Amino acid sequence: xxxxxxxxxxxxxxxxxxxxxxxxxxxxxxxxxxxxxxxxxxxxxxxxxxxxxxxxxxxxxxxxxxxxxxxxxxxxxxxxxxxxxxxxxxxxxxxxxxxxxxxxxxxxxxxxxxxxxxxxxxxxxxxxxxxxxxxxxxxxxxxxxxxxxxxxxxxxxxxxxxxxxxxxxxxxxxxxxxxxxxxxxxxxxxxxxxxxxxxxxxxxxxxxxxxxxxxxxxxxxxxxxxxxxxxxxxxxxxxxxxxxxxxxxxxxxxxxxxxxxxxxxxxxxxxxxxxxxxxxxxxxxxxxxxxxxxxxxxxxxxxxxxxxxxxxxxxxxxxxxxxxxxxxxxxxxx
Amino acid sequence: xxxxxxxxxxxxxxxxxxxxxxxxxxxxxxxxxxxxxxxxxxxxxxxxxxxxxxxxxxxxxxxxxxxxxxxxxxxxxxxxxxxxxxxxxxxxxxxxxxxxxxxxxxxxxxxxxxxxxxxxxxxxxxxxxxxxxxxxxxxxxxxxxxxxxxxxxxxxxxx
Numbered sequence: 001x002x003x004x005x006x007x008x009x010x011x012x013x014x015x016x017x018x019x020x021x022x023x024x025x026x027x028x029x030x031x032x033x034x035x036x037x038x039x040x041x042x043x044x045x046x047x048x049x050x051x052x053x054x055x056x057x058x059x060x061x062x063x064x065x066x067x068x069x070x071x072x073x074x075x076x077x078x079x080x081x082x083x084x085x086x087x088x089x090x091x092x093x094x095x096x097x098x099x100x101x102x103x104x105x106x107x108x109x110x111x112x113x114x115x116x117x118x119x120x121x122x123x124x125x126x127x128x129x130x131x132x133x134x135x136x137x138x139x140x141x142x143x144x145x146x147x148x149x150x151x152x153x154x155x156x157x158x159x160x161x162x163x164x165x166x167x168x169x170x171x172x173x174x175x176x177x178x179x180x181x182x183x184x185x186x187x188x189x190x191x192x193x194x195x196x197x198x199x200x201x202x203x204x205x206x207x208x209x210x211x212x213x214x215x216x217x218x219x220x221x222x223x224x225x226x227x228x229x230x231x232x233x234x235x236x237x238x239x240x241x242x243x244x245x246x247x248x249x250x251x252x253x254x255x256x257x258x259x260x261x262x263x264x265x266x267x268x269x270x271x272x273x274x275x276x277x278x279x280x281x282x283x284x285x286x287x288x289x290x291x292x293x294x295x296x297x298x299x300x301x302x303x304x305x306x307x308x309x310x311x312x313x314x315x316x317x318x319x320x321x322x323x324x325x326x327x328x329x330x331x332x333x334x
Numbered sequence: 335x336x337x338x339x340x341x342x343x344x345x346x347x348x349x350x351x352x353x354x355x356x357x358x359x360x361x362x363x364x365x366x367x368x369x370x371x372x373x374x375x376x377x378x379x380x381x382x383x384x385x386x387x388x389x390x391x392x393x394x395x396x397x398x399x400x401x402x403x404x405x406x407x408x409x410x411x412x413x414x415x416x417x418x419x420x421x422x423x424x425x426x427x428x429x430x431x432x433x434x435x436x437x438x439x440x441x442x443x444x445x446x447x448x449x450x451x452x453x454x455x456x457x458x459x460x461x462x463x464x465x466x467x468x469x470x471x472x473x474x475x476x477x478x479x480x481x482x483x484x485x486x487x488x489x490x491x492x493x
Contacts, residue, residue, distance in 0.1 A: 039359055039361075042356070042357070042359055043359075043361060045356070045357075046357055046362070047414070049335050049357075049418070049472070050414040050416075050472070051414070052335040052336045052441075052485060053335055053414075053472045053485030053486055053487055054413055054414060054468050054485075054486065054487060055440045055487055057413060057414065057468060059414040060412075060414075141337075166411050166412075167411065169411075170409075170410035170411045171410070202439075202440045202487065204467070204468060205468075222443075226336045239336070241335075241336040241337070241440045241441040241487075242336060242337065242441055242443075243440065243441055243442060243443045244440040244441065245440075
């Protein structure tokens with residue numbers, strides 16, 4: 001964290017060629033450390049601290065314009081760049097992949113402006129920015145996961161009025177969401193929500209866990225790491241601290257369930273305990289592959305590798321990890 | 335803040351100065367007892383002065399003359415408008431000969447104890463100020479180069 005701002009260099013050029021020559025570098029001279037100016041970072045950090053102090057509550061922040069359209073991860077970038085320091089290692093994933101254009105560009109922005117190391121290995125990173133997934137490998141207490149959030153309020157799907165929803169959060173009035181879940185059960189026989197599963201944080205706030213699959217929701221509960229959720233377009237931040245109760249909403253007789261893949265295993269590494277996605281080959285046949293590419297590569301080298309292989313003790317980390325391994329439905333069954 | 339009651343090292347000595355200057359700029363209102371902090375921030379145009387009862391960031395040396403129960407605690411709709419109170423204390427952590435706090439809640443596995451050199455009455459006042467959750471105040475204790483946080487989400491008990 002630095003508190004000095006480098007003034008933009010005032011230069012006058014003799015000719016057009018001289019201007020063009022000056023563009024040979026990355027053009028990053030004069031930018032503040034980590035791209036954002038100190039004032040913006042300070043404001044984001046203040047909001048993150050309040051978000052951590054009130055788990056699950058959406059804290060407003062300024063959300064500055066970024067060199068990227070709102071809705072493409074600008075909230076996540078602002079949170080990440082405000083947290084990162086020069087000794088940190090940064091990883092960015094987009095739908096489980098380190099190689100998507102968006103992830104690669106965000107990683108490069110942080111590398112060039114914040115002078116951080118970047119990595120694709122979950123266990124090597126200090127800060128991970130992610131869109132739509134939580135990594136398969138268990139995170140530890142010195143890591144921070146920053147999630148990009150398109151829609152901040154879980155109640156938005158039952159009432160589009162933000163003012164009304166904020167009043168509902170104030171009074172912990174989540175009746176409308178329970179009715180929505182009940183209607184789901186009546187129509188489908190089970191709760192039919194693929195992602196953004198409504199989740200209760202520390203028994204107080206209903207939270208939209210961003211569009212992670214149901215598979216990842218149990219990882220939020222009693223984790224060792226801090227989760228920061230940041231929405232650039234909606235200018236809100238919220239957080240789940242470590243060791244916090246996070247419970248997906250469900251009924252006693254209609255339990256929360258994670259995705260089921262039947263007998264499918266990953267085409268590349270053979271895993272049957274990771275979140276799989278369908279791909280269709282040229283022959284029209286559907287195959288399954290791991291969604292988390294970095295862990296899939298490790299599993300291809302060592303198929304027996306556990307999700308908490310780097311940790312000293314067994315860590316509960318969603319479906320297919322120690323305390324929930326025997327429970328085919330995943331979650332804590334509540 | 336995400337691990338209430340753990341004692342962390344700050345890179346700069348006078349950790350309360352480090353915390354205040356990290357948080358304060360012209361967008362928030364501040365109350366401090368410390369003239370040096372006030373002058374330093376004012377010279378950067380970052381200090382917007384307020385009374386303890388109206389400030390966003392409140393800085394005190396040990397037990398304050400005002401009541402921590404009277405500082406801003408936000409509203410139910412926007413509890414994050416509650417103030418952050420920074421206490422400069424003499425000692426913090428296992429060697430502190432003073433009040434022992436037992437903490438439970440988010441960020442604390444089972445329970446955690448913290449020793450801080452503040453009178454039990456002041457700690458009770460903090461617990462009171464935080465008891466209107468989700469409204470309330472967030473507290474940072476700072477001694478020499480050590481800090482520890484007490485966000486409003488934890489339950490504090492004097493042992």
